[in-house]
Amino acid sequence: MTKTFDKLDSSAIESVEVDENVVKVVYTSNINKEYTFNCENVEEFVENLSKELVDIELDNNKGSVGRFINQQIKDQVLV
Numbered sequence: 001m002t003k004t005f006d007k008l009d010s011s012a013i014e015s016v017e018v019d020e021n022v023v024k025v026v027y028t029s030n031i032n033k034e035y036t037f038n039c040e041n042v043e044e045f046v047e048n049l050s051k052e053l054v055d056i057e058l059d060n061n062k063g064s065v066g067r068f069i070n071q072q073i074k075d076q077v078l079v
Helices: 042-057 065-074
Strands: 002-005 013-019 022-027 034-038
Touching: 002 042, 013 042, 013 065, 042 065
Parallel strands: none
Antiparallel strands: 002 013, 013 022, 022 034
C-alpha cells in the first residue's frame, strides 16, 4: 500500500510517500532529491502525519509538516 501526501501546505516539505516500512521525503529546497527513511510502524506514522495535516487545515497555528518530519527523525521514528 503506497500512500502519497503532496500538495502540502508546507514551505519545507514538498511531498511524503509511505510504502511498507519506508518513508520517502522530498524537501522544497531540492525537489530533485528524495530522502528515504526506514519506519517500523508506518501505520502510526501515517496517523500522526494525518493529525498534523488536520491541525494545519484547521489553522490551529500549531501544525507544521516540516517540524513534524524533523521531530520524527529526532525521535528515531524515521531512521
